[in-house]
Amino acid sequence: MKKKKKLLTFPSIIVLTVFAILPLIIMLVYSFQSDSGSSGVTLENYTNFFLKSVYLKLTYRTIINSLAVTIISLIISYPLAYFMAKKFKGLKNIVMILILIPFFTNQLVRVYSWLIFLQDGGVLNSFLQSVGLIEGSLGILFTQGAVVIGLVHAFFPYMVITIYLALERVDNSLLEASSSLGASKVRTFFQVVLPLSMPGVVTGIMIVFVPCLGTFVEPRILGGVNGTVIGTVIEDQFFEIYGWNFGAAIAFVLFAMVIISMTGLSRIGRRYDNE
Amino acid sequence: MANIKLENLTKRFGENTVVDRVNIEIPNGTLVSILGPSGCGKTTLLRMIAGFETPDEGSIFFDQDSVVNVPANKRNIGMVFQSYALFPHMTVEENVAYGLQQRKLSKEEIDARVKQVIDTVHMKEFQKRKPKQLSGGQQQRVALARALAISPRLLLLDECLSALDKKLRVEMQTELRKILEESKVTTFFVTHDQEEAMTLSDFIVVMNKGIIEQMGTPLEVYEKPKNKFVASFLGKANFFQSEDGTSFAVRPEKIHLSAEEQAGARQEGVITFITYSGNITSYTIECDGEAVLCEKQNVQIRENLKKGQKVFLRWDKDSEIELADE
Amino acid sequence: MANIKLENLTKRFGENTVVDRVNIEIPNGTLVSILGPSGCGKTTLLRMIAGFETPDEGSIFFDQDSVVNVPANKRNIGMVFQSYALFPHMTVEENVAYGLQQRKLSKEEIDARVKQVIDTVHMKEFQKRKPKQLSGGQQQRVALARALAISPRLLLLDECLSALDKKLRVEMQTELRKILEESKVTTFFVTHDQEEAMTLSDFIVVMNKGIIEQMGTPLEVYEKPKNKFVASFLGKANFFQSEDGTSFAVRPEKIHLSAEEQAGARQEGVITFITYSGNITSYTIECDGEAVLCEKQNVQIRENLKKGQKVFLRWDKDSEIELADE
Amino acid sequence: MRKYFTDQLIPTVYALMALAFLYTPIIVLMVMGFNESRYNTLPFSFSLEWYSALAKNEVLINAAINSFVLALITALICVVLATMFVLGMKTLSRSMEGLFRSLIMMPMSIPWLILALSMLLFIRFLDLDKNMFFVVAGHVVISLPYAMLSLQARIQALDPALEEMSASLGASALSTFRRITVPALAPAIVAGGFLAFMISFDNFAISYFLIPAGTSTLPIEIQSSIKFGFTPEINAISTVIIGVSLLCLAIVGLIMGSSIENMIGGKKK
Amino acid sequence: GGQTAEEEGTDEPATLTVVNWKDYGSDNADFVAAFEAENNCKIVHVYMSSEEELLTKLKTAKDGDIDVCLPNCTILPSAINDGLLLELDTTKLTNFDSLYDRFKVQEESFKDGKMYSVPWVWGSTAIAYNTDEIAAPPSSVSILFDPEYAGKIAIRDDFNDAVMLAAIVLGQDPNNPSDLDAIKAKLIEQKPLNKTYWKTGDEFSKLFAGNQVAVGLMWSGQAAFMKQDGQPIGFVVPEDGAIGWVDTWGIAKGSQNPDLAYKFIDAVISEEFQYDWASTGGPAPVNKDAGEQIDPVYAASCGMDEESLNRLYFMQYRTDDVKKAWNELWTEVKAN
């Protein structure tokens, strides 16, 4: 009985192994080969990455950016998910659908729309000028700020979903019990709701932070001259100079960082999961 | 530690009026049991007092102050939920300490109090466990401890002992009674167990379909039930018709049975059914086609009445309970 | 409709042995109540019989066939969980019909049977509701109906009446008894209510810490408990020491109280506590520093014994229960 | 009054603000679809020119239909795989479970570009033709984690007693699954499918590298037009897609009535 | 690919798979329809998103996946060296003789004396400017380094363009710069003057139309198109030169339809095709007959004239090491 159930996990695992792991192994082999085509194993791609300050600098910039995006997403998503799970009644499904609908548009098109919206002389600028909030130009496009806005926009809805699902599981009678024991709404939140929704928060952080590390579209387009991040470097390697080996090496460094941060996070998640 | 007054308290869910113009006044420091059939509105009543449901009509006063607009966390009420509602991410200790932590006591005070309350409910050896690792009864005790720990001015217990076995239950009742007498906290106690209600409470409130059928001391409610519903809901009762058309009830234990004809016998019949339940044996006697229930305490082991035997029934005039017409 | 035999049944959770070498044989068509303190392993025992837990040791036989390797859905067992486990997405009707649908009966047969069982548990007016819209007691009745509907060969009831009020409970007990007698289905009944156990069951099993302390008819277990645990767990008991050092117990109802000195009085003391509980009044009497409990049925309303009064206690020799040494 | 403030007003205002942020670029792109300027410049002057151009643009419409079909197939496969996985997951040992879970989540953590290229290399390594099978496989790989996320959250909330109860009533494992587990998981299945659909629908990298010649998806068309500048036809088709998906959801909502409540996440027990 | 069907005249049309840029002449609907009708075939377009990616496509393709492709001169030698292209027989191209002589002997198309691709269009990456803001055509690429236009400049996010541009300004040989450090310093110095580095033509055109960018590095073809569309855009190859490029057609090694492929190439270098496209906003023609028909004023305004042609530094093939070095340099500039 139990054995049979275990078999249910296999199809997914097989699909992943065949269509992700095996191909990646081939890619991993590439990362240990020299760009110059000579066969044989080499670490030059990795040493190149770690010895050039430019890549380390970009890595650092990428991490800081991704952290900023994650934190801002959390600040936007948690209250929204909380209100949906605990305050809205019939409304919450409408809100949920409204949150998902924008994903039916293309990512590039959305990013270009931000470009139109944020540019000096664009919609936002004209609006703020006419209201009298600012004079002259806004100057927000082509800064890290614009990149963060674009990325938060692209990823926060996923976080809303994971947190919402976790909060839905927190039984209302627990909130009542806390309240009857004299806890204010705020304390109830921090001592009961938040810890119990922690698994969802952890997943949400992963679902935002991790893809952020590898993005290149938003930084390139919205970041202007400062939009270079590790994702765009990888993209350049593959699209501009045929540097697959080095590109693969960078990708695997990124992947290692992801694994490390995920391990750390899921450890936190597990602590709260252990009810 | 508060005098509680409910005035015209009413709650509707959609079309259903589940609590209907309830008026009660409970003196300071008394224990009131609420009895009533499943679904009659007991939990809803408690939830309104606790502040989790807003009444549709009526007021709630704690010592003359209307609390309808006071949020639940300011009412200083200890509540035990029918579903326990223990915090799943906290240990037993932490659950019990939770309410105290809200009150900004020192760590030592909290620890001491927690220890004391956990001892009271006999949960010391489980204090480091999480609720999921406890049996139903153990969880219930934690819920009780958590409510008691904060020394509330009003304690609301929603079937808080129902998952305990008799022995532990009697112990907990005694503890509860002791705690309540010491702390003089006014208590509402919802229970399905009439014996528990009668043993424990100063007053009993019998509810039915959202209204209060009768309120009084256990003696009053048991010996002088106002109507058929109360008479049959609280304890068992045999109903008879007098010659003048009014109806009255007689409790099974008030009926004397004898195998020999006796003076003043009111009915005679045949034993059709005997049920032994330890300290008591019940006899069902068929008299003129009506079943009459009669209970005898088993003061000796030997049984002297047999199934199919003819017996005579007698009761005192003042054991007859007159009932309001319905 | 099956003879059930448990042989050396054992279950451990980690280090804890929660069911410890249990041996029972239950004849076909009998109702066995399992009584025991909270956490003693009752639910675990039932779950092993139902097939949800695999025993670590021992066997389970239904009519000579070992079922240890039979999956739960092939055991044809009706079960009522402590937590009801109603299917939240189905109405009352659909819940009850579920088990029948698994048996590929015709729609008419199913409808008829569902209707019949829902009537039995008095849930007709709620049949279109979802479990969320029902009170605890109502939910429990649905759970019972669902288990009964499939006419199982074995019925496992885990505190299935505990959320009901006394009146409904007695009704349900009667119904249950009737159903069980008609269908002759073997039944395990876990309860905290000893009175319920004694009224309802053919046999009583008293468990403690995973082992069986005693098994027998209600009369045997109540009147001849093997040890102090059983004596005090099932009903109340006063313990005394004989001159020869052995100890014995006397049930409170077996003690005759009188204000006047009487022949054969065994003890004398002063009433320190009187508790009224409807049909019974309990007296606590202080005799030589020991509290003795004595219960009198309230055959009349007037009380003739007062707190502080001196009384004489007497009991028959054969009311003394000899206890095994511990 | 205060309650109204904290329970209604603040949440509503907050949600509206978040939605405003979310919809800013969407509204911009919708408006620009009706703007005459091909460069999306202001001032705005209303025109349906791009919609009539779109109506004639079979390539773009076909690409959109392809994307839709591909996303639908991907979503179905993901839902089936993810459901099977979360059901089997409970029986795994803790460490196995952790391993398997991180395996499935992995595609989220690798830039899709890399995954796409490695799959392309893999196909070449196997000496196979590019075909739709691999496109679907690639889409499944990247969408599966999203489907899994919503299901995992839900399965933990599923009371095991329900399944036991069903077994004790005589239901076979399959019957229990169909009648108890699936309904209990339904909201999460729908939500997971929805997420997988969206991920696939918007994916460029995988389709681009793996798709056989002659077939195209909407993201590919858009990405390819961008070298010289895409026209507001793209805005127009995006607007149409949003409109259609809203309409579909509304219809589904009407048909399913109150059960739409449970569509996303839903309520526990 | 499929079977050539022309001789037998069967109903089953052959398919010709063409790798090209989207909206770049060869996928013009009218042209495609006419070609398909004439040759009873079906053209399948596969779009590329960068030159390198075309190489990827060729390398990972199986026989028959690709018939014709559009490599730029910068990657052409790579493709030829890796044996990805078929050797061409120019006698099969009826229009080959009409090409300007310089394109008949385009260096990158040859290896060991054998020809592997046919030039198609050429163009320049030079200065596009807003005629409303800048009255006279800039005479030097150094306008892109002029602080006067700070915040209104946009050069392209492309290591090749960037390095060549800086080399022109510094007087180095753009195809063989002598001092990469100086180039890097120059680019870093220029960096803050940019509004952005544009990546796609879409970005540039929208920013330009939105008055965000007044001057920048742009392709001649796109500038011509925008001008026709009514934008106040001027285009000039300044006196100190700019970057030139040549796009060519090759036949993939594994093509199953080489004859049809020849027909296709022959069609796109025909006088008619070349004139039509060049005069309506396309890049400059390689067909001499077509070139001579174009209005000289128009030609000058989009850098198609002889004079501009002579000022251009045509991009040459670069080895992987050079590309890597330039790319890294550019990455460092961007990361700065």
Ligand SMILES: Nc1ncnc2c1ncn2[C@@H]1O[C@H](COP(=O)(O)OP(=O)(O)OP(=O)(O)O)[C@@H](O)[C@H]1O
């Ligand atoms: N949220 C709700 N919505 C609609 N009806 C409800 C709701 N909560 C309770 N009810 C209904 O109100 C009535 C009273 O419910 P309540 O829980 O107060 O009963 P109770 O007396 O506590 O019953 P029990 O003894 O079974 O716990 C029941 O008929 C129940 O079905």
Ligand SMILES: Nc1ncnc2c1ncn2[C@@H]1O[C@H](COP(=O)(O)OP(=O)(O)OP(=O)(O)O)[C@@H](O)[C@H]1O
């Ligand atoms: N899954 C489990 N893991 C570890 N310990 C368990 C588990 N389930 C039950 N126990 C422990 O096993 C013992 C017996 O539990 P069980 O639920 O059988 O008790 P019970 O007799 O039904 O109690 P109650 O009357 O309170 O329902 C308890 O001490 C409980 O803490």
Ligand SMILES: [Mg+2]
């Ligand atoms: Mg209740």
Ligand SMILES: [Mg+2]
């Ligand atoms: Mg139990």
